[in-house]
Amino acid sequence: xxxxxxxxxxxxTIVANSxxxxxxxxxxxxxxxxxxxxxxxxxxxxxxxKAITIVNFIKNVFSNNKNHVEISTKEYNWYFQPKNDNTPPxxxxxxxxxxxxxGCFHLGDTSKKVLYLTFDEGYEAGYxxxxxxxxxxxxxxxxxxxxxxxxxxxxxxxKRMVAEGHLVCNHSNHHLSMASIKDEVKxxxxxxxxxxxxxxxxxxxxxxxxxxxxxxxSELSLLYTKNYGYKTIFWSFAYMDWxxxxxxxxxxxKKRIMQRTHNGGIILLxxxxxxxxxxxxxxxxxxxxxxxxxKSLDELxxxx
Numbered sequence: 001x002x003x004x005x006x007x008x009x010x011x012x013t014i015v016a017n018s019x020x021x022x023x024x025x026x027x028x029x030x031x032x033x034x035x036x037x038x039x040x041x042x043x044x045x046x047x048x049x050k051a052i053t054i055v056n057f058i059k060n061v062f063s064n065n066k067n068h069v070e071i072s073t074k075e076y077n078w079y080f081q082p083k084n085d086n087t088p089p090x091x092x093x094x095x096x097x098x099x100x101x102x103g104c105f106h107l108g109d110t111s112k113k114v115l116y117l118t119f120d121e122g123y124e125a126g127y128x129x130x131x132x133x134x135x136x137x138x139x140x141x142x143x144x145x146x147x148x149x150x151x152x153x154x155x156x157x158x159k160r161m162v163a164e165g166h167l168v169c170n171h172s173n174h175h176l177s178m179a180s181i182k183d184e185v186k187x188x189x190x191x192x193x194x195x196x197x198x199x200x201x202x203x204x205x206x207x208x209x210x211x212x213x214x215x216x217x218s219e220l221s222l223l224y225t226k227n228y229g230y231k232t233i234f235w236s237f238a239y240m241d242w243x244x245x246x247x248x249x250x251x252x253x254k255k256r257i258m259q260r261t262h263n264g265g266i267i268l269l270x271x272x273x274x275x276x277x278x279x280x281x282x283x284x285x286x287x288x289x290x291x292x293x294x295k296s297l298d299e300l301x302x303x304x
Contacts, residue, residue, distance in 0.1 A: 016280045072222045075179035078215030080106065080232045084259040088235050095217075099234075100282055102222035106234035110264035116300065118143040118235065119271045120211065122175060124154045125244060127277035132157075134280045136164055138288070141296045143233075144271070145171035145211040147193045155201045162202050167297055169209040170194050170230065178225075179218035189225045208298055209233050233297065235268035237261070242252045244272040250279050261292065 033035045047079065080089040088110050091099060099106070110118050119131065123146050129146075135142055144161055146168060151158050161168050173193040191210065198206045210230040212221065217232070225232050239256050241248065248256070253275050261267075268274045288292065 009124060011057040023060070023223050055195040056249055058192065060159045071223055073179065073182060073218050073220045075216055075218050076300060077179060078212070078217065081238055082260050083262070084236075086259070086262050088262045088264060089260075091234070091236075094296075098222060099220050102219075102226050102232065105297075106236050106266055106304075107302055108264040108266060108295070108300050112264075113263055113290070114299075115261070115264075115287060115292050115294050116266045116297055117294055118169075118266060118271050118297070119209070120171060121146040121271050122149060122171075123271040123272065124157065125274075127274060128154070128157050128271045129160075130162065131225065131271055131275045131280060132160060132166075134277075134284065135166070136280070138284045138294075139225075140284060141165050141171050141293045142294075143167040143168070143207070143209065143297045145169045145209075145233075146198075147171045147175050147213075148173040148193070148197055151194065151197050151201060158198065158201055158243065162204060167207040168198060168202075169211065169297075171206045171211050175213040176222040177210050177214060178218050181224075182220070182225065184224055184227075187221070188228055191225075191228055191230065194228050207297070218226070231300075234268045237265050238268040241276055247273060247275045249265035254283060254286075258286060261287065261290075268293050278298070 008074045065121055076095050077090065080091050082089050089108055091106050098104075105185065108114055117135075117140060119128075119142060121128070146158070158168060168193055171194070172190045174190065176189065176190075178187065181190065195206045198204075210225050211233050212225075215234065222232055237257070237260050239248070239253070240246075241253070257267075257279075269280075271277075284294070
């Protein structure tokens with residue numbers, strides 16, 4: 001590029017800004033995608049500033065990189081295809097590329113007999129303390145995904161989780177579909193509100209793992225989560241254990257869990273389950289007899 005071309009670009013930029021009052025800023029704008037009902041959002045690159053520099057302008061004009069990308073807000077529901085032969089299940093095929101692109105996990109190291117035990121905590125039903133007792137007995141470190149109201153209503157349990165080496169992770173403030181939040185500031189607030197109350201109680205930083213409430217997500221929500229510095233954690237095992245008035249029998253629950261245990265499994269259990277609290281000792285004992293090692297989410301394999 002010669003000097004005259006650079007001078008022309010600089011002059012054109014200055015004149016355009018002075019005449020039109022254009023302000024380059026990081027923003028989100030909703031654009032219709034033809035006649036398709038799905039909304040798309042144009043998301044500016046994170047290095048944009050309110051007053052773009054001449055250097056960045058020239059870089060953007062002559063770079064092959066795209067300044068904007070269309071990010072889908074279509075909502076998906078996480079699911080897996082369970083297998084009863086102790087092999088890892090498949091996740092949803094329709095979003096497998098998104099799961100890979102945004103560094104999400106539903107499995108750990110499938111080459112080894114390792115498990116990652118996680119609990120979702122929407123409210124306290126009196127079973128978390130017994131669960132913590134069992135984990136302490138077996139020296140197992142789990143991850144507890146909590147909402148803000150749980151922290152404020154059960155601060156002593158949160159402190160105990162931290163003191164005993166468990167990860168306390170983010171499950172949002174209001175437990176709503178994160179795919180429904182299009183504004184990044186509002187999205188971030190769902191996470192930061194949980195962090196703030198956690199830190200005020202424990203004086204520690206919250207572990208950077210996020211589980212989308214109800215397993216609902218979109219490409220945009222996965223992008224926002226990654227931009228905020230969190231890893232999205234789905235799961236490769238769960239069963240209907242959250243209905244407090246319709247708890248599975250001990251026998252049925254243990255059979256279901258053991259049939260579907262697999263290498264690298266991220267196990268999701270709900271701590272409101274009376275059955276889970278009562279069978280956990282037996283389940284962990286059986287896992288260990290079968291050669292499984294229970295690890296922390298901090299020991300998940302690194303994704304490039």
